[in-house]
Amino acid sequence: xxxxxxxxxxxxxxxxxxxxxxxxxxxxxxxxxxxxxxxxxxxxxxxxxxxxxxxxxxxxxxxxxxxxxxxxxxxxxxxxxxxxxxxxxxxxxxxxxxxxxxxxxxxxxxxxxxxxxxxxxxxxxxxxxxxxxxxxxxxxxxxxxxxxxxxxxxxxxxxxxxxxxxxxxxxxxxxxxxxxxxxxxxxxxxxxxxxxxxxxxxxxxxxxxxxxxxxxxxxxxxxxxxxxxxxxxxxxxxxxxxxxxxxxxxxxxxxxxxxxxxxxxxxxxxxxxxxxxxxxxxxxxxxxxxxxxxxxxxxxxxxxxxxxxxxxxxxxxxxxxxxxxxxxxxxxxxxxxxxxxxxxxxxxxxxxxxxxxxxxxxxxxxxxxxxxxxxxxxxxxxxxxxxxxxxxxxxxxxxxxxxxxxxxxxxxxxxxxxxxxxxxxxxxxxxxxxxxxxxxxxxxxxxxxxxxxxxxxxxxxxxxxxxxxxxxxxxxxxxxxxxxxxxxxxxxxxxxxxxxxxxxxxxxxxxxxxxxxxxxxxxxxxxxxxxxxxxxxxxxxxxxxxxxxxxxxxxxxxxxxxxxxxxxxxxx
Amino acid sequence: xxxxxxxxxxxxxxxxxxxxxxxxxxxxxxxxxxxxxxxxxxxxxxxxxxxxxxxxxxxxxxxxxxxxxxxxxxxxxxxxxxxxxxxxxxxxxxxxxxxxxxxxxxxxxxxxxxxxxxxxxxxxxxxxxxxxxxxxxxxxxxxxxxxxxxxxxxxxxxxxxxxxxxxxxxxxxxxxxxxxxxxxxxxxxxxxxxxxxxxxxxxxxxxxxxxxxxxxxxxxxxxxxxxx
Numbered sequence: 001x002x003x004x005x006x007x008x009x010x011x012x013x014x015x016x017x018x019x020x021x022x023x024x025x026x027x028x029x030x031x032x033x034x035x036x037x038x039x040x041x042x043x044x045x046x047x048x049x050x051x052x053x054x055x056x057x058x059x060x061x062x063x064x065x066x067x068x069x070x071x072x073x074x075x076x077x078x079x080x081x082x083x084x085x086x087x088x089x090x091x092x093x094x095x096x097x098x099x100x101x102x103x104x105x106x107x108x109x110x111x112x113x114x115x116x117x118x119x120x121x122x123x124x125x126x127x128x129x130x131x132x133x134x135x136x137x138x139x140x141x142x143x144x145x146x147x148x149x150x151x152x153x154x155x156x157x158x159x160x161x162x163x164x165x166x167x168x169x170x171x172x173x174x175x176x177x178x179x180x181x182x183x184x185x186x187x188x189x190x191x192x193x194x195x196x197x198x199x200x201x202x203x204x205x206x207x208x209x210x211x212x213x214x215x216x217x218x219x220x221x222x223x224x225x226x227x228x229x230x231x232x233x234x235x236x237x238x239x240x241x242x243x244x245x246x247x248x249x250x251x252x253x254x255x256x257x258x259x260x261x262x263x264x265x266x267x268x269x270x271x272x273x274x275x276x277x278x279x280x281x282x283x284x285x286x287x288x289x290x291x292x293x294x295x296x297x298x299x300x301x302x303x304x305x306x307x308x309x310x311x312x313x314x315x316x317x318x319x320x321x322x323x324x325x326x327x328x329x330x331x332x333x334x335x336x337x338x339x340x341x342x343x344x345x346x347x348x349x350x351x352x353x354x355x356x357x358x359x360x361x362x363x364x365x366x367x368x369x370x371x372x373x374x375x376x377x378x379x380x381x382x383x384x385x386x387x388x389x390x391x392x393x394x395x396x397x398x399x400x401x402x403x404x405x406x407x408x409x410x411x412x413x414x415x416x417x418x419x420x421x422x423x424x425x426x427x428x429x430x431x432x433x434x435x436x437x438x439x440x441x442x443x444x445x446x447x448x449x450x451x452x453x454x455x456x457x458x459x460x461x462x463x464x465x466x467x468x469x470x471x472x473x474x475x476x477x478x479x480x481x482x483x484x485x486x487x488x489x490x491x492x493x494x495x496x497x498x499x500x501x502x503x504x505x506x507x508x509x510x511x512x513x514x515x516x517x518x519x520x521x522x523x524x525x526x527x528x529x530x531x532x533x534x535x536x537x538x539x540x541x542x543x544x545x546x547x548x549x550x551x552x553x554x555x556x557x558x559x560x561x562x563x564x565x566x567x568x569x570x571x572x
Numbered sequence: 573x574x575x576x577x578x579x580x581x582x583x584x585x586x587x588x589x590x591x592x593x594x595x596x597x598x599x600x601x602x603x604x605x606x607x608x609x610x611x612x613x614x615x616x617x618x619x620x621x622x623x624x625x626x627x628x629x630x631x632x633x634x635x636x637x638x639x640x641x642x643x644x645x646x647x648x649x650x651x652x653x654x655x656x657x658x659x660x661x662x663x664x665x666x667x668x669x670x671x672x673x674x675x676x677x678x679x680x681x682x683x684x685x686x687x688x689x690x691x692x693x694x695x696x697x698x699x700x701x702x703x704x705x706x707x708x709x710x711x712x713x714x715x716x717x718x719x720x721x722x723x724x725x726x727x728x729x730x731x732x733x734x735x736x737x738x739x740x741x742x743x744x745x746x747x748x749x750x751x752x753x754x755x756x757x758x759x760x761x762x763x764x765x766x767x768x769x770x771x772x773x774x775x776x777x778x779x780x781x782x783x784x785x786x787x788x789x790x791x792x793x794x795x796x797x798x799x800x
Contacts, residue, residue, distance in 0.1 A: 003683045010671035466667040469628045470728070471656025471684050474648060564655075565629035568663075 004476060008483035015456065022448045023492040026544060029441040030496025033540035035503050036434040038530035040427075043522060045531045047427050048233045050134050051521060052416045057096065057227025059241045060419060061248075062412045063382070064401075065179075065360065072098070073179050074382075074409060075360045076324075077223035083247040084226060089236040092229040094118060097212045101176040103188075103205070105164025112160060112205045114174070114188075116212030116224070119146050135201070136525060140168045140192030145208060152215065153191035155206040161193050168193065172205075178217035186215055195513070221325040237415040242387060245413040250381040253355070253408070255330075255364040257321040257348070259309045265347030265368030266319055268355025268379030269294060271407060279377050283340045290338075294351040298337030302344035309348075311336045319348065322365040330362025345370035345378065352379040353407040360409070382409040394418035438543070445544065446551045449485060453555040457481070464559055465567025474560040481556035482549060489548040493541040500537075504530045574637075575735055575768050576602035576625055581634035583620050583791075594620040596791035597634070602770060604735075607762045609782035610772045617791040618772035619740050625770065626659050626738045627651040639735050656684055660729030662739035662758075662771070666721040668713040668728075674700060675709045678727045685732060699727040702764075703757060719750035723757065730761055737761075739771035743778055755781040 012019055052058060061084065063074035074080045084093045097116030103109060119142065123131070132142065137155060145153045154172070156164075166172055172188045188207065196202070207215070218224065228244075230236045255266040269279060280290045283300070293300050301311060311317050315336050320329040334350060347368060356379065370378060385401070388394045394414060401410055457464070464477055511526040523529060583595040594617045602608055610618050623629035624636060631644050639658055643651060660681075661667075668677050675696045682692035700709050703723040713721055722742060729737045739758065743751030759781055762769045771782075779785055787794040 002689075003680075006676075007669075007671065014671060462667065463669065465628075466663070467669070467680075468652070469626065469655060469661050469667075470681050471652055471732075473652050476684075563629070565623045568623075568628065568667075 004480050004483055008480055008487055011456075011460075011480070011484055012487055018452060018455070019488055022452050023488055023495070025444060025448050026489055026492035026548065027496035027499055029445060030493045030540055030544050031499035031503060032437055032441065033543065034497055034500030034532070034537055035507075035530070036437050037536040037540055038500075038504060038532040039528070040431050040434045041533060041536050042524075042529040042531040043427055043430050044234075046522060046524065046529060048416075049229075050130075050524070052233070052420055056414075056416050056419045057094070058230040058233035058237050059090075059228040059244070059413065059415050060096070060225060061093075061228070061244060062225040062414070063223075063409055064412075065409045066356075066407060071179060072096075072225045073218065074223050074225075074411070075221075075363055077221050080223050080226070083244055084228070087240055087243050087247075089230050089232060089240050090228050091231045094227050094229070095209065095224050096227040097209055097216065097218075097224040099176060099212075099216055101174040103160075103164060104173045104175075105161075105166040106170060108163060108165045110160065110163045111203065112156075112172075112174070113203045114154075114176075114212060114215075115204050115206055116209035117145075117155075117206040119208045133525065135194045135196050135206070137192045138195045140190070142192060144191035145206065147191065150189050150191060152186060152188045152207055152211055154188045155192040155194050156190055157202045157204060158193050158195050159202040160205065161190065166190050176216075178215075179222075180217050182217075184215075184217075219325070233416070237417060238389070241413045241415045245384070245387050248384050248411050248413065250384055250411070252367070252370070252375050253359055253379045253381045254347075254367040254370065255319075255321045255359065256366040256368045257319040257364075259311065259317055259319050259348070262309050264305060264309055264319075265345075265370065266321070266355070266358075267345055267347055267349050267368075267370060267374075268352035268359070268407075269300075269349050270377055270379055271352050275377050282342075282377070283344070284342055285338065285340060293338035294349075295337070296351075297333060297335045297354060298351070299334040300338050300340065300344070300349040301336055302346075303339055303341050305344065305347060306336065306339045311339075313339050321362070324363040324365045326362070330358065330364065332358040343371065345374035355379055356408050379408060382411050385410050385412040387413060388418055391418055391421040441544075442547050445547050449548050449551040450555060453481060453485070453552055456484075457555055457559045461559075461562070461567050461570035464562055465564045465570065468562075468564035469568060478556045478560035481559055482552055485548050485552035485556075486545065489545045493544055496544070497537055497541065500540075501532070504532070573604050574601045575604045575606075575639055576600065576770070577635070577637040578625070579635045581621075581624060581636060582632045583617075583624060583629070584632045594791055595624070595631075598788075598791070598793055600786065600793060602736075602768060605762070605766050605768055606784055607759055607769045607782060608771075608784040608786060609779060610770065610786045610788055611774060611776070611779060612772075612788035612794075613774055616774075616788045618774070618788055620791075621788065622738045622740050622770065622772055625736070626661060627655050628661075656681060657732065658735045660732065660734040660737040660767075662722070662725045662729050662737065662742045664741040664744045666713070666718070666725050666745070668721055668724055670713050673710050673712050674705055674716070674724050677713070677724050678731050681728060681732045695731055696727070699731050700724075702761075703727045717750075718746050719754065722746060722750075722754050726754070726757060726761065730765060730767065733765070734767060736768045736770065739769065741772055741774070743773065743775065748777065751775075751778065 063072055065071040065073050099114045101112050101114050103112040138158065145155050147153050161167065164172060168190055170190045172190065173185065174188060175185050178184045230240055253268055257264055257266040276290060277287060280287045313336055316333060317336065318331055318333055320331040323330045385397055388397050468477065508527050508530065512523060513526050514520040578598055578600040581595050581598040585592045585594055598621060610621060612618050620629065624631050627643055636643050638654060643654060669680065672680065678699055679692040679696035682695060700706055703726055705720060705723055708716060708720060743754055746754060755778055758769055761767060
């Protein structure tokens with residue numbers, strides 16, 4: 001092998017100009033591949049780690065109460081967090097508080113999205129640096145937004161500050177409807193102005209998360225939706241979403257309540273037509289009577305329960321229960337609209353709208369089990385939406401929810417591939433461009449290597465005959481040519497990698513700050529962003545080497561297959 | 573003992589749709605240690621005969637035994653090994669490897685045999701000295717005269733200690749003085765190394781160096797033996 005290597009290296013130097021030209025073409029090819037690959041990896045990094053992470057998360061767990069897209073609340077935060085705990089691949093689960101508001105600045109008003117930002121001291125230096133890099137504060141500081149004495153200190157985007165005509169220290173008044181559906185007004189203080197080239201971030205106003213939650217009416221035990229950051233978002237998103245979805249399976253919503261000092265159970269009755277029909281048949285009531293009985297505060301009781309509770313038909317009564325998160329009792333007023341003679345689930349039945357309002361307002365400390373066979377007709381703790389895997393199915397799912405006007409909370413687990421496919425398509429397009437570059441390069445290298453080797457073999461035919469006559473084996477002749485190609489590609493690749501790095505550092509020098517241009521999101525700190533990884537670079541080099549060697553294989557094999565006598569007879 | 577035994581050797585070359593017979597039934601025996609010349613005009617079949625003996629061309633028919641082994645039925649790998657271990661070649665146009673220097677050219681067959689590099693180098697240096705090229709060992713072929721190149725070729729042919737050295741018109745590209753010195757050297761090597769030499773020529777002036785002469789014409793051995 002040492003002999004073949006020496007021979008190959010010396011042969012390379014024989015045709016300096018020709019090999020230099022081919023090597024230069026390969027070097028430029030490698031430089032383009034490394035640059036394009038790093039650009040593509042940079043875009044992936046921006047998409048997955050700087051945009052998706054803040055816009056939807058790699059995986060998002062959304063809770064919507066009563067089908068309202070702006071009521072992103074889950075009343076039992078502990079249980080939601082428990083479902084996310086220890087799922088493999090989840091790097092971080094951030095509570096995402098976001099809310100549309102009308103903002104009034106200095107003589108101007110505009111819509112904003114108030115986003116609760118985690119500004120706690122628990123953030124690692126890396127996380128803090130990423131946030132500060134992604135949302136570069138150009139006036140004021142993130143420290144200012146942590147100022148507990150200031151009235152709702154916010155970091156506002158430069159574009160929004162311009163629209164609202166506000167600057168550092170100014171007050172922005174906001175109007176919005178809180179989690180309980182009440183109209184509210186508040187004052188925000190501009191503590192910082194950030195510059196972000198991502199167009200999606202321009203309406204965003206950051207407020208410290210706990211303050212934002214308090215402003216929007218969240219109670220301490222309640223949580224908003226979650227945005228999950230994954231260690232390997234591209235490969236792990238779907239598996240993580242499926243795992244969390246399986247963990248979020250709801251149980252039955254029930255309350256261990258007290259009526260007239262006697263214990264009973266309170267259940268909600270599902271309001272969809274099929275459930276109501278089944279319930280009417282089971283209770284031997286006409287559907288009309290059932291509907292009338294379950295209107296507003298109406299409650300249904302079986303005769304035995306009514307007797308036990310001392311409640312008579314048409315009588316109003318109060319049900320109360322111990323609360324899970326607060327001392328004291330939760331309470332609701334009901335009216336015994338119908339008392340039926342058959343067997344019931346063993347408690348008081350109310351319509352799910354009424355039930356959920358009481359249930360979510362004061363989650364009970366304890367639930368109650370219905371008689372067997374009744375669960376399917378009774379309201380669950382929440383409605384877990386089915387997993388979808390495409391944007392179209394995802395949209396259809398939400399249209400369906402809007403139409404069905406659900407009474408409870410919906411829980412949905414989705415990945416960025418469903419929620420932000422349009423943004424991710426951009427990555428796909430850019431990768432396609434890189435692939436096209438690779439294909440063009442492939443043909444350039446193919447033509448170059450084949451042509452050069454054909455010429456070389458033609459020129460060295462007699463030499464091939466000589467070494468074969470001396471006793472070199474056919475495979476060693478072939479390997480000599482392959483080694484020549486290997487070394488040519490190796491040296492060219494090294495030069496190409498250096499050239500690629502030089503090109504990337506030059507392209508990264510100029511700063512751009514495009515206004516209202518979606519392409520701005522592809523920049524980091526106003527500069528074209530390249531993410532060079534070892535595997536990207538090594539992959540580019542290996543790809544070029546693979547193409548070159550595969551291309552060289554056939555002419556090299558042909559040279560080796562020549563009969564020595566035939567090769568020795570060759571004259572140019 | 574015969575180192576080469578050829579019986580009824582035929583070799584045809586296809587030329588388009590016609591077949592050109594180059595050897596038409598050659599019978600030849602060469603004893604170990606001979607210094608033999610094959611003479612004949614251009615196109616008589618000298619080179620073809622040497623090529624078949626040297627295992628670089630295949631016979632169309634007949635039998636060729638080299639050191640007792642029948643070579644006509646062997647595969648490429650086996651005949652390559654015979655070329656490497658049993659045969660040395662000297663070409664009319666020297667055929668040295670231009671990217672290697674004198675020593676590297678001489679040691680090349682030994683390295684193909686996977687001999688240790690130090691041993692190969694030592695043997696190459698010895699042979700370079702024997703052919704009078706000690707001062708030129710670091711020169712590349714392009715930096716040598718024709719005579720010097722042919723000396724390198726002789727050293728390369730002998731370096732493996734082959735049973736037979738085949739030389740195809742070794743003096744054709746040399747002036748008469750240099751040619752004579754090359755033939756002197758070959759004969760000296762034949763005497764010192766006891767290696768069988770078979771060389772072809774169409775130059776009657778070089779025949780005085782041969783101990784046995786075989787005349788070939790139109791693909792047939794014309795008359796044997798011819799007095800040297």
